[in-house]
Amino acid sequence: MKTGRLFAMGLLAAAALLGITDFAAAQEGETVFANDPDTGITAWMLTSTALVLLMVPGLALFYGGLVRTKNVLGTMMHSFAAMAIIGVLWAVVGYAMTFGDTIGGIIGWASDKFMLAGTDTAKMAMDTENGVTSWIPEPVFAMFQGKFAIITPALIAGAFAERVRFLGYCVFIALWSLLVYNPLAHIVWGGGFLTGEAIDFAGGTVIHISAGVSGLIAVLYLGARRGYPKVAMHPNNLVLTMLGAGLLWVGWFGFNAGSSVSSGMQTAQALMVTQIAAAAGALVWIIIEGIQHGKATSLGMASGILAGLVAITPAAGDVTPLGAILLGGAASIACYLAILLKNRLGYDDTLDVFGIHGMAGIIGALGLTFFLRSVPDHGVATQFWFQVKGVGVSIAFAVVVTIVLVILIDKTIGLRLPQDDEMAGMDHSLHGEHGYGLLNVG
Amino acid sequence: MKLITAIIQPDRLDAVREALIKHEVFRITVSRCAGRGRAEEIDLYRGAEVAPDLIPKVRIDIACNEDFVEPAIEAICTAARHGDSGTIGDGKIMVTNLEQIVRIRTGERGSEAI
Numbered sequence: 001m002k003t004g005r006l007f008a009m010g011l012l013a014a015a016a017l018l019g020i021t022d023f024a025a026a027q028e029g030e031t032v033f034a035n036d037p038d039t040g041i042t043a044w045m046l047t048s049t050a051l052v053l054l055m056v057p058g059l060a061l062f063y064g065g066l067v068r069t070k071n072v073l074g075t076m077m078h079s080f081a082a083m084a085i086i087g088v089l090w091a092v093v094g095y096a097m098t099f100g101d102t103i104g105g106i107i108g109w110a111s112d113k114f115m116l117a118g119t120d121t122a123k124m125a126m127d128t129e130n131g132v133t134s135w136i137p138e139p140v141f142a143m144f145q146g147k148f149a150i151i152t153p154a155l156i157a158g159a160f161a162e163r164v165r166f167l168g169y170c171v172f173i174a175l176w177s178l179l180v181y182n183p184l185a186h187i188v189w190g191g192g193f194l195t196g197e198a199i200d201f202a203g204g205t206v207i208h209i210s211a212g213v214s215g216l217i218a219v220l221y222l223g224a225r226r227g228y229p230k231v232a233m234h235p236n237n238l239v240l241t242m243l244g245a246g247l248l249w250v251g252w253f254g255f256n257a258g259s260s261v262s263s264g265m266q267t268a269q270a271l272m273v274t275q276i277a278a279a280a281g282a283l284v285w286i287i288i289e290g291i292q293h294g295k296a297t298s299l300g301m302a303s304g305i306l307a308g309l310v311a312i313t314p315a316a317g318d319v320t321p322l323g324a325i326l327l328g329g330a331a332s333i334a335c336y337l338a339i340l341l342k343n344r345l346g347y348d349d350t351l352d353v354f355g356i357h358g359m360a361g362i363i364g365a366l367g368l369t370f371f372l373r374s375v376p377d378h379g380v381a382t383q384f385w386f387q388v389k390g391v392g393v394s395i396a397f398a399v400v401v402t403i404v405l406v407i408l409i410d411k412t413i414g415l416r417l418p419q420d421d422e423m424a425g426m427d428h429s430l431h432g433e434h435g436y437g438l439l440n441v442g
Numbered sequence: 443m444k445l446i447t448a449i450i451q452p453d454r455l456d457a458v459r460e461a462l463i464k465h466e467v468f469r470i471t472v473s474r475c476a477g478r479g480r481a482e483e484i485d486l487y488r489g490a491e492v493a494p495d496l497i498p499k500v501r502i503d504i505a506c507n508e509d510f511v512e513p514a515i516e517a518i519c520t521a522a523r524h525g526d527s528g529t530i531g532d533g534k535i536m537v538t539n540l541e542q543i544v545r546i547r548t549g550e551r552g553s554e555a556i
Contacts, residue, residue: 070452227456420524423453432486434498 031125031133038126038134040263045140051254052147056083056154058251062244062302063158066351069236070425071162072435078157081170082150086177090146091116097182098145098190105193108186116142126262144258145185152181152207158351159215162233163225163422166430168415172405176214180401184210184394198390199372199383201270202259204314204365205394212358213395214402216349221406222416224348226423236435238298245302249278252309256316269373270316273324274309280328281308281360288336303356307331310360315368323371330367331360365391443540443553444511446504449477450522450533455500461521462504465513469556471503481531499533505540507553 060079067075086094092115100110112118122138153173157164164172184206186192200206225233235241257271285304286296311331312324319327338355349355369384376383409415421429428434450458455472462470476496485492504514515535523532545555 231456420453423456424451425453432484434485 031128032131033123033125034132034134037123037136038263041126041134041261042136042140044263044267045136045144045258045261048254048258049140049144049147051251052144052151052258053083053251055248055251055255056080056147056151058244058247059151059154060244061240062248062306063161063351065237065240065242065244066158066235066299067162068233068425069436070427072236072240072427073433074166074426074430075157075161077166077431078161078169079154081166082154082157082173085170085174086150086153087146089174089177090149094149094177094182095119095142095145097178098149098185099142100190102186102191105191106187107183108190108192113142141261144261148203148207148255149177149181149185152203152211153177155207155211155353155357156215156218159219159349159353160222161350162426163222163417165414165417166426168409168413171413172409172415175405175409176402179405180210180214180398181206184397187393188390194386194390194393197386198365199318199368199387200314200365200390201317202256202313204310204361204368205390208310208313208357208361209365209391209394210398212354212356212361213398215353216347216358217399217402218406219347219349221403222410224346225350226419228348229343229346235299241302242298245305249305249309252278252313256313260317266317273312273316273319273321276321276324277312277328277331278305278308280325281305281311281332284329284332285336288333303335303352304332306356307335307360310357311364311367314361314365315371318373319368319371320373323368326371327364327367331363334363335359362391443505443507443543443556445538445540446502446506446511446514446518447536447538448502448504448518448522448533449475449479449499449535450502450518451524451531452498452500454522454524454532455502457521458502458518461517462514465510465517467504467506467510467514467517469504473501473503475499475501479531479534483531497531505543505556507556511537 056079060076063079064072064076095116096110096113097108100108100113102108110118112122116139119138119142123135124138124141126134126136128134153176156173156176157169183192187194188198188200188206189195198205227233252274253271256274257267260267260270282301282304285300285307289296289300308328308331311327312319315323315327335352335356338359339352342349342352342355366384366387369380369387372380372383406415417426417429448458452474459470462468476498478496481497483497502518504510506514515537518535542551543553543555544551
């Protein structure tokens with residue numbers, strides 16, 4: 001995220017609010033916009049926005065295939081519910097809270113971004129050349145960012161899959177989005193106190209670490225599924241999971257390369273390292289499995305892809321191709337170990353949200369320091385400290401607010417599914433449907 | 443030798459298996475099936491309520507010696523019942539005489555082959 005641009009955008013918004021005319025702006029040597037938007041950037045950002053949304057049904061397929069037959073629809077609904085709920089919430093207040101003018105470095109607010117009223121026709125400044133500033137329509141940036149807000153709470157759902165009430169889940173992601181995602185995104189990207197310090201190109205800390213840690217905390221409070229880990233709980237359809245992993249890989253190009261908010265060298269670099277890290281993650285994971293079990297599994301392949309993609313997310317704009325290979329590979333090793341450790345400890349992070357997103361997010365956010373294309377003036381050690389601070393703030397913030405939210409919702413409207421409903425399956429007990437027709441239900 | 447065939451609700455399968463294992467009945471065959479007793483089930487399809495004719499059930503087949511019949515019936519009944527008094531649709535248990543059992547691998551017959 002280019003904070004300079006965001007700041008300029010904020011100024012413009014403020015200027016528009018105060019009714020300052022173009023004349024006044026020109027007098028102060030302020031922005032003179034080109035007549036037409038920068039079509040190259042606009043076109044790529046529109047494409048990226050669509051690609052990131054594609055990741056949400058991708059996630060629904062990925063998670064949906066991994067649960068038992070009786071929970072396939074309930075699990076896919078978790079991802080789709082995020083599209084519906086955060087889709088509205090982001091337009092109403094989310095964008096204003098994240099990219100508005102900062103209040104104490106913690107949260108943003110801009111009244112013209114409320115309901116996206118001012119954003120509707122706003123121009124977002126890109127580069128200035130010969131006194132003329134190129135721009136893209138702000139609605140595309142607002143929607144691009146909105147997709148990130150959608151997918152983050154949807155990621156958490158994998159941790160407590162197969163055992164939450166639908167209403168409780170809906171309230172949880174709405175509040176989590178308002179109280180965790182929006183402030184964190186503001187702190188790291190929108191002008192908050194870590195903006196310009198910690199490198200988080202496309203959301204390693206804001207998205208993957210916060211979702212992973214929140215999932216872990218929610219699971220520790222809600223407890224395991226009935227029968228876990230004694231009863232075997234097989235994925236109902238790994239074909240869906242493979243499809244989902246593939247869609248996530250494709251969508252991630254929008255996620256990472258779109259986060260450059262440009263259409264140039266850095267965009268291409270981000271796309272390149274995304275591709276390389278995903279491949280490296282997948283390769284390392286199946287090699288580990290091959291060594292340990294003598295068989296490479298499809299789920300291992302999908303997990304490795306995810307680990308690689310998550311690890312490169314914070315680093316995408318700033319690391320070298322060699323760094324991408326090493327980060328992707330290291331992430332797979334770390335995630336593999338984290339899942340082995342989970343099985344030892346016995347807590348039920350059902351689809352390994354912490355094991356993959358949390359772990360690979362941390363590897364990426366910290367590890368990127370050592371593979372930067374150009375070392376910042378303050379040196380590697382200072383940058384590493386910034387990264388540690390970014391990771392620490394994300395973890396602390398997500399842990400504290402998630403604990404409060406989960407307890408509050410579970411005690412009032414109920415988050416944990418009653419045991420009879422859990423046994424009957426979410427599809428039947430919560431949605432009155434069956435995923436696979438009559439004969440396959442169970 | 444008897445053949446116990448139980449038709450139960452899918453959501454009680456785990457509980458029934460646990461109860462059977464407690465009574466030392468380990469060897470069972472489980473299949474998904476569909477059927478219709480007294481129970482009705484409502485599905486939703488685009489807002490319309492639909493009552494399918496056939497309801498998904500789980501069928502458990504247990505071949506056992508006489509001594510195990512009553513414990514197995516007891517275990518299944520207790521574990522398959524919903525709530526304290528049970529609900530319509532909890533299922534049935536059928537017990538039939540079993541004439542012969544053959545273990546394919548060795549050719550053993552009768553009680554030995556169970």
